[in-house]
Amino acid sequence: MKLDKTDIAIIRELQADGRQSNLALAEKVNLSPSPCLRRIRQLEEAGVIKGYAAVVDQQKYGLPLTLFVRITLKRHKRDVVDTFEAAIRALPEVIECHLLTGSADYLLRVMAASLQDYERFMREEIHEIPGVSAIDTSFSLMQVKDSRVFRKP
Incomplete structure (x- = not known):
């Protein structure tokens, strides 16, 4: 579907x-309601519009920690990759998972209630996934920007 400026305006307003x-x-968007x-x-x-969701305050929801976890796999054979990706999809703590270029293979965005909760998640979930060779975690100290409206040039 080719998006025109009206489609983009509708999308931005809905975001x-x-x-x-x-x-x-x-x-x-300068249209009548039916069109x-x-x-x-x-x-x-x-x-193009995949769905609608509520934006929830993660602090008030009880998940104040945001962690970014870089994962490196031992091998990149199809079975190792498929097993890893299936395991990650099943974990509700993982909010996003991105396949990367560079030194790490994946970047996860994880939300947790506490450091103890994150430690349990790592020990019981991530460490149990076969094929993981390295894990590097960074804690978010503060969210500087959070935009759900993206711009098309």
Whole structure:
């Protein structure tokens, strides 16, 4: 699907506030409500809009720690990679997992309630995944920016 400037405006508005009414959204993007709703449905059907979610304060939810974990695998054979990726997908503590270039193979974003919770997670979950050769963790001291609205050039 080729996105035009109206599609991009709709997406940006929905990223900023996914609960706004179609009437309010249509007004912001200079469309009448019916064509606006039709465009939203097309964006959803094309998979451009993948879903809607609540933005939750992780501190108030009880998961104040954010950790970035770099993982290096022993080997890069298909079975090792598939086993690792399947294990990571099953772990609710892992919020994001990215395949990387460079010295580490994967970067995980993990949320935890405490240092003890993170230690348990590492010992009982990550250390048990076959094929992991190195783990390097960094703790986030503060989130400087958190944007869910991205810009298209």
